[in-house]
Amino acid sequence: MKIYNTYTNKLETFIPNNEGKLNIYVCGPTVNKKTHIGHMYPAVFFDTLVRYFRYKGYQVTYASNFTDVDDKIIQTAIEQNITEKEVADKYEKYYLNDLSSLNCIPVDYRPRVTEYIDEIIDFINLLITTNHAYKNGDDVYFDINSIDNYGSLSNQKTENLDYGNRIEIDTNKKNPYDFVLWKSTDQGIKWQAPFGEGRPGWHTECVVMINKIFNGKIDIHGGGIDLVFPHHENEIAQQQAAYNNNLASYWMHNGHIKLDGEKMSKSIGNVITVKELLNTYTPNTIRLSMLKNHYRAPLNISADVLEESKTIDNKILSAIKQTNLYINVNNLTVINIKDKTFEEYMDDDFNTSLVIAYLLDTIKNINISLRNNNTNEILKLYSIMTLIINILGLTYDIKQITNEDKEIYNLWNTCKASKDYTNADIYRKQLEERNII
RNA sequence: GGAGCCGUAGCCAAGCGGUAAGGCAUAGGUCUGCAACACCUUGAUCGCCGGUUCAAAUCCGGCCGGCUCCUCCA
Numbered sequence: 001m002k003i004y005n006t007y008t009n010k011l012e013t014f015i016p017n018n019e020g021k022l023n024i025y026v027c028g029p030t031v032n033k034k035t036h037i038g039h040m041y042p043a044v045f046f047d048t049l050v051r052y053f054r055y056k057g058y059q060v061t062y063a064s065n066f067t068d069v070d071d072k073i074i075q076t077a078i079e080q081n082i083t084e085k086e087v088a089d090k091y092e093k094y095y096l097n098d099l100s101s102l103n104c105i106p107v108d109y110r111p112r113v114t115e116y117i118d119e120i121i122d123f124i125n126l127l128i129t130t131n132h133a134y135k136n137g138d139d140v141y142f143d144i145n146s147i148d149n150y151g152s153l154s155n156q157k158t159e160n161l162d163y164g165n166r167i168e169i170d171t172n173k174k175n176p177y178d179f180v181l182w183k184s185t186d187q188g189i190k191w192q193a194p195f196g197e198g199r200p201g202w203h204t205e206c207v208v209m210i211n212k213i214f215n216g217k218i219d220i221h222g223g224g225i226d227l228v229f230p231h232h233e234n235e236i237a238q239q240q241a242a243y244n245n246n247l248a249s250y251w252m253h254n255g256h257i258k259l260d261g262e263k264m265s266k267s268i269g270n271v272i273t274v275k276e277l278l279n280t281y282t283p284n285t286i287r288l289s290m291l292k293n294h295y296r297a298p299l300n301i302s303a304d305v306l307e308e309s310k311t312i313d314n315k316i317l318s319a320i321k322q323t324n325l326y327i328n329v330n331n332l333t334v335i336n337i338k339d340k341t342f343e344e345y346m347d348d349d350f351n352t353s354l355v356i357a358y359l360l361d362t363i364k365n366i367n368i369s370l371r372n373n374n375t376n377e378i379l380k381l382y383s384i385m386t387l388i389i390n391i392l393g394l395t396y397d398i399k400q401i402t403n404e405d406k407e408i409y410n411l412w413n414t415c416k417a418s419k420d421y422t423n424a425d426i427y428r429k430q431l432e433e434r435n436i437i
Numbered sequence: 438g439g440a441g442c443c444g445u446a447g448c449c450a451a452g453c454g455g456u457a458a459g460g461c462a463u464a465g466g467u468c469u470g471c472a473a474c475a476c477c478u479u480g481a482u483c484g485c486c487g488g489u490u491c492a493a494a495u496c497c498g499g500c501c502g503g504c505u506c507c508u509c510c511a
Contacts, residue, residue: 039511040511156440157439225442231510261503298442302448318475353459367476421471
């Protein structure tokens with residue numbers, strides 16, 4: 001199995017840290033606003049990835065966090081005169097709702113920053129005592145020059161970064177790219193620490209949570225492409241400083257979603273939420289739109305793309321209904337199988353685009369086999385189809401066909417054969433109402 | 438200024454050294470009591486120019502055109 005590792009910029013053979021086990025962590029959202037479709041892209045992709053690893057027999061532990069402390073949350077809390085927790089709770093619910101509406105399996109761990117404050121303080125203390133962090137003013141900073149190879153993930157040399165041109169230089173820092181570990185604050189939620197009253201910076205939480213939950217190095221660390229620098233770079237730096245190892249064996253990043261060719265942003269006003277999309281499109285359609293192209297490439301969402309996915313979704317649904325009916329009417333038994341072609345595509349850095357092409361090919365063959373009454377072929381293809389849709393996380397209401405259903409079906413056929421079309425249409429309507437055809 | 442990505446038929450998209458998968462749309466046809474579904478047929482030499490090679494969409498160089506990151510960001 002090959003996975004593209006952002007750390008080396010290469011396609012690498014996947015080797016788990018412990019055979020048969022897999023620890024994976026994906027950066028979750030900061031819960032300071034309504035989540036949009038872009039937040040769902042990594043969620044849907046990594047959900048598919050985890051489903052696949054489990055199918056392959058790995059015992060997967062999957063964690064994804066909520067950043068429930070940050071300046072914007074504090075700001076919102078002050079403005080609305082509610083607590084930070086109330087702000088975070090509201091948007092956590094919103095996000096979790098979106099996840100389940102897109103059929104994402106709940107993660108095994110959903111850590112929050114506020115639940116790890118003690119561990120974060122201990123961790124920062126460790127960095128201070130080992131001279132990787134320093135206090136200046138009221139804040140604590142990480143000293144990027146205290147480790148070798150800062151910039152190894154993003155391939156950045158700090159002297160080339162466009163620092164002063166973009167934001168004001170903080171004179172408290174030894175190096176402009178030193179980052180805040182602990183921020184002293186005079187407003188909003190704060191905690192007491194040996195180095196002062198304040199709140200943790202953004203980059204420390206993930207490192208601390210990962211070490212606590214997984215007890216050290218993980219296999220895969222994922223997130224959006226925008227997190228490569230500085231967030232993931234800084235996670236790597238802290239782990240290096242504290243424990244002298246790499247945080248993760250494989251770093252995976254998904255491309256961003258664009259809307260009608262434009263970057264989604266508040267200023268353009270083209271941010272679209274899952275709820276809004278669900279007014280017009282089904283969860284399957286949205287997942288298909290996301291999985292139709294490669295996860296690392298940017299994904300452009302447009303009406304054309306969604307309509308096309310909708311057509312694919314209907315094709316799948318139609319094939320499932322017909323096959324399910326055929327199997328039940330003929331009292332056949334479906335067996336779960338593994339499929340080599342499918343695995344070959346998934347093993348190639350999760351080429352879901354090829355998987356969907358293969359799905360469509362399978363469906364075409366199902367339709368041909370149904371016409372030819374080729375029972376063996378139908379059973380085999382049906383198994384492949386259901387395997388793929390399960391791992392892509394698509395859901396279809398596969399009806400249990402009852403004896404009554406079968407009876408109506410037989411009556412329909414009998415009426416058609418005797419050219420009694422009035423009654424045939426009645427039975428057809430009943431079958432449609434029962435969601436069978 | 439630095440790091441990196443992308444440019445394949447009307448649209449979406451795979452392929453990443455051996456001679457262009459697939460889907461949507463279009464057009465024509467088949468099946469069919471009527472519908473629906475389905476099936477068959479239907480199109481590109483891969484942004485431009487040069488180089489390497491027996492062989493390039495695939496490697497190298499230049500150019501043009503989009504884009505991302507370097508500040509919070511999935």
